[in-house]
Amino acid sequence: MKRILLPIFLLLFGFSFLQKANSQIASQDAIDAKVHALLKKMTLDEKVAQLNQLSNPYYQTGAGANSREAQSFDQMIEQGQIGSFLNVLGADETRRLQTIAVEKSRLGIPLIFGYDVIHGFKTMFPIPLAEAASFDRAAMEKSARIAAIEASANGLHWTFAPMVDISRDARWGRIMEGAGEDVYLNEQAAIARVKGFQGNDLAAPNTIAACAKHFAAYGASVAGRDYAAVDISERSLREVIFPPFKAALDAGVATFMSSFNTINGVPASGNKWLLTDILRKEWGFKGFVVSDWNSLGEMLPHGNVETAYDVAETGINAGVDMDMEGRIYINEIKKLLDDKKISIQQIDEMVSRILRVKYQLGLFDHPYQYCDKKKQDELTLHPDHLKASREIARKSLVLLKNDNKVLPLPKKGSTIAVIGPLADDNDSPLGNWRGIAESNSAVSLLDGIRQAVGNDSKVLYAEGCRLVNNSKQHFFSQLEVNNTDRSGFAEAIAIAHQADVVVMALGETAFMSGECRSYADISLKGLQAELLAEIHKTGKPIVLTLFNGRPMVLTDVVDQADALLVCWLPGSEAGHAIADVLFGDYNPSGKLPASFPYHVGQVPIYYEQLNSGRPYDPNPEGFSTKYRDIPNAPLFAFGKGLSYTEFRYDNLQLNKKEITKNESLDISVTITNTGNYDGEEVVQLYIRDIAGKGISRPMMQLKGFEKVFLAKGESKKVNFKITANDLAFWRLDETWAPEAGEFLLMIGSASDDIRLKDQFSYKE
Ligand code: NOJ
Numbered sequence: 148m149k150r151i152l153l154p155i156f157l158l159l160f161g162f163s164f165l166q167k168a169n170s171q172i173a174s175q176d177a178i179d180a181k182v183h184a185l186l187k188k189m190t191l192d193e194k195v196a197q198l199n200q201l202s203n204p205y206y207q208t209g210a211g212a213n214s215r216e217a218q219s220f221d222q223m224i225e226q227g228q229i230g231s232f233l234n235v236l237g238a239d240e241t242r243r244l245q246t247i248a249v250e251k252s253r254l255g256i257p258l259i260f261g262y263d264v265i266h267g268f269k270t271m272f273p274i275p276l277a278e279a280a281s282f283d284r285a286a287m288e289k290s291a292r293i294a295a296i297e298a299s300a301n302g303l304h305w306t307f308a309p310m311v312d313i314s315r316d317a318r319w320g321r322i323m324e325g326a327g328e329d330v331y332l333n334e335q336a337a338i339a340r341v342k343g344f345q346g347n348d349l350a351a352p353n354t355i356a357a358c359a360k361h362f363a364a365y366g367a368s369v370a371g372r373d374y375a376a377v378d379i380s381e382r383s384l385r386e387v388i389f390p391p392f393k394a395a396l397d398a399g400v401a402t403f404m405s406s407f408n409t410i411n412g413v414p415a416s417g418n419k420w421l422l423t424d425i426l427r428k429e430w431g432f433k434g435f436v437v438s439d440w441n442s443l444g445e446m447l448p449h450g451n452v453e454t455a456y457d458v459a460e461t462g463i464n465a466g467v468d469m470d471m472e473g474r475i476y477i478n479e480i481k482k483l484l485d486d487k488k489i490s491i492q493q494i495d496e497m498v499s500r501i502l503r504v505k506y507q508l509g510l511f512d513h514p515y516q517y518c519d520k521k522k523q524d525e526l527t528l529h530p531d532h533l534k535a536s537r538e539i540a541r542k543s544l545v546l547l548k549n550d551n552k553v554l555p556l557p558k559k560g561s562t563i564a565v566i567g568p569l570a571d572d573n574d575s576p577l578g579n580w581r582g583i584a585e586s587n588s589a590v591s592l593l594d595g596i597r598q599a600v601g602n603d604s605k606v607l608y609a610e611g612c613r614l615v616n617n618s619k620q621h622f623f624s625q626l627e628v629n630n631t632d633r634s635g636f637a638e639a640i641a642i643a644h645q646a647d648v649v650v651m652a653l654g655e656t657a658f659m660s661g662e663c664r665s666y667a668d669i670s671l672k673g674l675q676a677e678l679l680a681e682i683h684k685t686g687k688p689i690v691l692t693l694f695n696g697r698p699m700v701l702t703d704v705v706d707q708a709d710a711l712l713v714c715w716l717p718g719s720e721a722g723h724a725i726a727d728v729l730f731g732d733y734n735p736s737g738k739l740p741a742s743f744p745y746h747v748g749q750v751p752i753y754y755e756q757l758n759s760g761r762p763y764d765p766n767p768e769g770f771s772t773k774y775r776d777i778p779n780a781p782l783f784a785f786g787k788g789l790s791y792t793e794f795r796y797d798n799l800q801l802n803k804k805e806i807t808k809n810e811s812l813d814i815s816v817t818i819t820n821t822g823n824y825d826g827e828e829v830v831q832l833y834i835r836d837i838a839g840k841g842i843s844r845p846m847m848q849l850k851g852f853e854k855v856f857l858a859k860g861e862s863k864k865v866n867f868k869i870t871a872n873d874l875a876f877w878r879l880d881e882t883w884a885p886e887a888g889e890f891l892l893m894i895g896s897a898s899d900d901i902r903l904k905d906q907f908s909y910k911e
Contacts, residue, residue, distance in 0.1 A: 178506040182499050188254060190227075191481065191491075194498045197230035197256070199477045200437065200469050206234040208263055208622070209440030209472060220244065224258065225251045228477065230501060231469060233261045233307075236583070241302025242518035249514045256502070257510040260517075261437075264306035264344075264355070265324060265580035266290070268297035270532035270719055271589065273543040274578040274660075274696055275310065275336070277715030279326035279740040280788070281542035282829040282854050284339045290539050291343025293532045294582075295355045300526040301583070302518045304508050305356040307404060307437075309340035311391035312361055315751040317744065318371030320664030323579065323696035323716070325366060327740030328753040328785060330387055331849040334394035341398040349401065350509030352516040359395035361406030361439055363421055364388045368408055371750065373665045377408045384410075385877040387755075393430060401434045401504050405467050407442045414449045416442040417458070422466030435468040435500035444473040455479055460488045468497040533720055540717035540724030545737035546789040548711040553688045555731025555791060556648060559603040564646035565593050566639045566682060567653050568614035568675065569694045576714075576721030579622075579661030579696065586619070588719065592652050592692060595722020599730050607646060611639035611682075612674040620658045628673045636681055643685040650690045650729065651679060651708070657716055660696020669747055670700040683707040692725060698743040702782050713737070731791065736827035736854065738788035738897065742781035749777070754785040754898040755845045786831050786849070786897035792822030792859060796830075796902035799894060805908045812869040812907055816894050820857035827856045828896065830865045834874070835891040841879045847898060874909055887911040 186194075201220070202208070223229050224247045235241060241260050248258045266272045272290040273281075281287070291309070298306060313333050314322040326336035337359065346354035364384060368375040379388070392403070403426065405416040415421055416438050426432045443462045446452050452461055459479035462470070470476040483489045509516060526532075546554070556563070569575055569592070576589035597606050612635050616627040643649050653675045658664065670676070682689060691708035693699065696716055705711060712735070714725050727733040742752045763779050764771035773779055798817040806812045818828055832851035836844035851867040869892075874885035889908050895901035 178503055181506060181511070182502045185254070185256070185502060186495055186499060189498070191484070193227045193254060193256070194494055195477055195480050196228045197498045197501050198469055198480070199229055199474070200231040200233060200261070200471045201229055202472045203232065203234040208234060221247055224248050227252045227254070229258065230256070231259045231261060233471065235260055236262055236301050236303055238300070238302050238518040238520040238523040242515055245514050245518060257505055257514040259304050259505055259508070259510065260302055261305035261307060262298065262303050263308065263580055264294045264298045264303065264582055265308045265310070266294070266578055267536070267584070267718060268294050268301065268582040269528045269584055270297060270536050271577045271581055271584045272536050273540050273715055273717045274323045275325055276323045276327055276696070276740060277543040277717060278539060279332055279336050280545050280713075280715070280737040281539065282332070282738050282852050283542050284335055286539045286542055287336050287339035288343040289535055291340045292346065293535055295344045295346070296353045297527050297532065299353050299355050299517050300519065300522040303355055304510065304517055305358065305402065306344055307358045307360060308344065309337055309357060309395065310360050311337040311395055312364075312366035313387055313391065314366030315741070315753040316366070316371035317669050317698040317741065317750060318665050318667060318747070319366060319368060320373055320660045320666070320697070321366065321662055322698070322741065323660040328742060329740065329755065329849050330390050331851070332740055333391035337391045337395040338398045341395050341400045345399060345401065349507045352513070356401035356504055356508060357395070358402040358404050358437065359392050359400045360404035361415070362392055362403050362426065362436070363406060363415055364410050365406040365408050371665055373663050374407050377410050379410065382877050385883070389425070396430055396432055401507065403432065403434065403436045405436055405438050405442060407439050407445060409449055409451070412451075414442070414446050414451055416467055417446050417451060417461035417465045419465040427466060433500070433503070435497070435504060436466055437469040438462065438467045438471045438473060440471050441473040443467060443470050443475045456482060459483055463489050463493060463497070468500050536718050537720035537724050537727070540720055541727045541733045543715060543717060543737050544725065544728050544735050545713040545739055546710070546728070546735040547713060547783050547787065548705065548708065549789055549791075550709045551688075553648070553690060553709040554712070554729060556690070556729050558600050558730050561647040562605040562607065562645060563596060563600070564607045564609070564642040564649045564687070565596055565652070566609050566611045566643065566649055567651045567678070568610055568612055569654055569656070570650075570652035571608060571610065572652070572656070574620070575657040575694055576716050576718060577657055578716035578718065579657050579664070581657070584719065590720055590722035592650070592722045592725055595724070595726035596650065596729065598723070599726035607642040609635060609639040609642050611635050611678045614656060614673055614675065620656060622658070624658055626656070626658060630673055633674060633677070636678060639678065640681055640685060643682045643687050646687055648688045648690065649682055650692060651682065652692050652694060653679065654694035654699065655696055657696070667747070669697060671704060676704050679704055679707050690729065698739070698741045700744050700747055700782070702745050705782065713739075731824070734791045734824050734826035735788065736790060736829065738786050738829045739783055740785070742785050743783040745780065745782045746777045748774070749781065752781050755848055757843045758846050780899070784897055784899035786829070787899065788829070788897070790822070790824070790826045790828065792820050792824040792826040794828045794857070794896065795819040795821045796894060796896070799903040799905055801892070801905055801907055803907070805910055806869070806871065807910050808871050814867040814869065814892065815864050816903060817862055817864050818855060818857060819862040820859050823859055825856070825858045827854055829854045831895055831897070832867050833893040833895070833898065833901070834869070835893070836874065836876070836886070837889045837891055840886050840888075844876065847893065871909065885909050
């Protein structure tokens with residue numbers, strides 16, 4: 148029977164697959180035909196308008212430019228001078244503007260509205276770095292899906308996300324916005340987020356176009372300073388920086404954003420090698436590229452060109468299709484065409500790419516489908532979205548220390564002192580890219596704890612010290628850290644004395660990470676470490692909950708806490724999610740997506756290092772690669788995260804010892820929950836290419852992870868597959884392929900906690 152069914156199944160399945168692929172090609176062809184026909188009717192001004200994106204002048208997410216001047220957008224739209232907006236949102240306002248574009252402009256070309264929907268729209272999710280700590284692909288996809296549902300109900304068509312910039316430098320404020328230091332994890336996050344935003348059908352009213360940004364290498368800026376230059380080898384670009392972008396592209400991302408930085412002296416937004424040779428020719432990207440906020444105009448201070456005219460020429464010839472808030476294209480294109488510096492074919496191609504995405508979004512057929520006030524009211528901040536936010540937030544928390552099993556805490560019969568400047572903060576957990584979330588709308592840690600214990604335990608609270616003096620903080624605020632006012636210490640110490648356990652909330656506010664929020668000192672700011680030291684003197688057990696938009700240096704403070712829970716900036720439901728973990732309603736399962744340095748002098752720090760000719764030797768006399776004053780290792784390594792239970796790893800099996808180009812290696816390992824709680828483990832698979840042919844290869848590279856749930860006492864087999872592509876890299880002969888040879892396979896619970904090893908070989 149089976150023998151008959153299988154071919155029938157394959158036939159049907161194969162047929163429907165083919166049908167789907169064919170219908171996709173057909174609809175692409177149909178769109179291309181429409182674009183072509185429309186293009187023929189367009190004047191040059193109308194074409195240039197499509198390349199011009201302006202921001203709402205009253206709501207800016209970037210600096211400078213000209214947009215603060217009063218202007219009449221309505222008139223500009225009607226006259227066909229704008230093709231896209233950013234920071235204009237809301238069903239009513241977008242409908243109003245769209246009506247002008249569709250009904251009053253000569254050709255009725257719809258506008259595309261973009262916005263930074265980064266970790267939620269109004270329902271806030273953990274910042275992307277935090278969410279990456281969940282190592283949970285479905286969770287990452289879900290938060291992006293919900294963000295798209297809310298954003299699309301508020302008139303938006305397009306998000307400037309996901310940011311897929313790898314960063315290995317925690318000083319860089321925007322490390323909060325990506326998936327951390329690792330290539331594979333960033334690839335997985337990129338895929339999940341693109342799928343979440345775009346769904347299966349871009350034309351559906353609840354999906355939005357995604358944007359892979361910032362292309363490229365923005366997270367590798369010199370000294371971790373935002374907007375600084377990037378000096379990087381082609382090898383690092385291809386092996387580290389590019390893969391998450393390529394993964395986003397393969398997942399169907401509709402747009403790319405070029406970055407602010409220079410790469411080896413050439414600004415990314417004027418970089419033909421990057422935007423045309425790699426992105427379009429090598430990878431075949433068909434969508435459009437938007438500049439970052441005036442990143443075209445910023446070529447002038449970069450100094451690679453002399454005038455705005457040169458900027459436009461360079462941007463167009465490099466491959467930037469849409470000018471975000473720079474007003475360079477709109478002013479310079481005609482002259483460039485007259486001077487034959489660019490061709491009308493180039494302009495047509497740029498316009499076509501943008502129009503194609505507008506067609507794909509269904510904007511021509513249903514220009515108002517995204518501006519439905521009723522849907523906006525129904526879906527924004529929907530209770531189901533908040534529920535999902537809590538679930539995703541608790542998966543993102545990382546337990547790094549739990550001495551004497553101080554956690555989980557009992558809910559009943561104890562006195563809990565909640566202390567610290569972030570304990571009663573219902574704003575910081577919202578994070579920096581907070582969409583339209585209302586200030587102070589998150590559940591604070593204090594509220595979460597109070598609601599979790601109800602009347603069963605006594606909760607005392609003291610702020611201890613302020614972290615910043617600013618009463619209100621926002622995107623542009625310069626923060627004033629409190630370094631002097633200790634007046635709250637006494638009360639905090641007093642309540643600690645009365646308590647059975649102290650939960651401290653320290654770290655960073657929402658606006659200490661994010662764009663233009665690089666810090667040279669990434670340890671606890673202000674008086675926080677001093678406060679912790681004072682509370683420590685009471686001898687009470689301390690659970691340190693850390694609020695942070697980046698890996699922090701905790702070396703001087705970690706010994707004073709019995710438990711350390713990294714909470715990041717976990718979103719709208721922060722306090723509930725953290726309480727779920729503190730009281731054991733959820734067993735922590737997050738793992739670090741980026742190393743926590745021992746000292747800021749170690750950064751950039753990451754596990755995927757090459758070996759040295761003089762490998763680290765603990766003997767202080769030896770001439771080995773090391774610091775004289777601190778260890779080489781981070782304080783907490785990539786992939787690390789504890790659970791309330793323990794997991795045993797055994798029975799590592801490989802189905803073969805050698806693979807060739809078209810074969811795959813099946814790997815399995817048995818994981819057993821040997822502790823007293825049900826829980827999830829992130830099983831991590833690393834490889835090492837032991838000897839390259841002319842090139843040194845990293846000592847470890849993550850190539851797979853699986854998050855598995857195990858009831859206490861339960862065992863499960865976890866399976867992985869390795870293919871030749873997983874072994875490939877940028878070889879000396881400048882091809883992307885694996886090399887024959889031996890590979891080490893490592894399976895473990897963290898990059899510094901490998902439990903099982905084996906070896907296999909690859910044969911060409
Ligand atoms: C500048 C940021 O670099 C980019 O990520 C963002 O999308 C734009 N501003 C628009 O807000």
